[in-house]
Amino acid sequence: MKNIVLPAAAAKARLSPADALMLIAIGACRADGALHPQELTHLRMLVHLNPLYAAVDNVDRYIERWAAFSRDIGTQKSQELAIAKLSSPLRETAYAWAVDVVYADNKQKQPEHAFLQALRAKLGINGHLAGKIKAVTAIRNRFA
Numbered sequence: 115m116k117n118i119v120l121p122a123a124a125a126k127a128r129l130s131p132a133d134a135l136m137l138i139a140i141g142a143c144r145a146d147g148a149l150h151p152q153e154l155t156h157l158r159m160l161v162h163l164n165p166l167y168a169a170v171d172n173v174d175r176y177i178e179r180w181a182a183f184s185r186d187i188g189t190q191k192s193q194e195l196a197i198a199k200l201s202s203p204l205r206e207t208a209y210a211w212a213v214d215v216v217y218a219d220n221k222q223k224q225p226e227h228a229f230l231q232a233l234r235a236k237l238g239i240n241g242h243l244a245g246k247i248k249a250v251t252a253i254r255n256r257f258a
Contacts, residue, residue, distance in 0.1 A: 132166040134196035135208050136180045138233070141189045142212035145229035149181065156218035160211055197236055205237040209244065213251045220255060 129137075139160070143153045157177060161167045170176045184192040200208055212233055216226045234244045 129195055129199045130166075131199060131201070131204050132164075132170075133180060134199040135164075135166065135204065135211060136161075136177065137184055137192045137196035138200075138208040139211045139215050140177070140181050140184045141193055142215040142226075142229060142233070143181075144184070144189055145216060145226040146223045147225065150219055152219040153215050157211075157215055160214060193233070193236065200237075202238075206239060206243065206247075209234060209237050209239045210247050210251070213247050217248075217251045217255045220257065 139157055140149075143149045143157065154177065158173050161170065161173050161177070167173070167176075187195075196208070197205070209230075212230060216222055216230060230244075230248075234241070239247075
């Protein structure tokens with residue numbers, strides 16, 4: 115296995131809640147096999163709106179760093195690391211972010227649905243809450 119240069123936060127085993135949310139969201143972006151521009155744009159907006167990221171000086175560089183980390187260790191491993199660092203309320207936030215990212219292009223594909231279903235189970239999000247999050251996200255992303 116090649117040597118992986120980890121972001122400083124991960125190298126010191128101090129993955130922050132913000133970093134953990136980012137890893138989950140990046141996994142959602144990649145759920146259908148690619149990082150789509152609409153999803154990345156939506157992810158940037160989520161970062162700008164969330165106070166957990168107030169200290170991030172370059173959003174694009176931050177996202178790129180965690181996307182590379184996730185790619186290098188794999189989505190599954192990055193999810194495991196992220197979930198272990200999230201409190202119960204932030205697990206709900208992580209699921210909401212994942213849904214936001216998946217719904218960003220208004221084209222939800224089967225791999226994305228499967229990703230969200232598996233993520234919901236891993237995060238311990240009940241089906242009723244998951245349904246509400248999806249409904250509100252669909253409403254917010256209507257364009258016509």
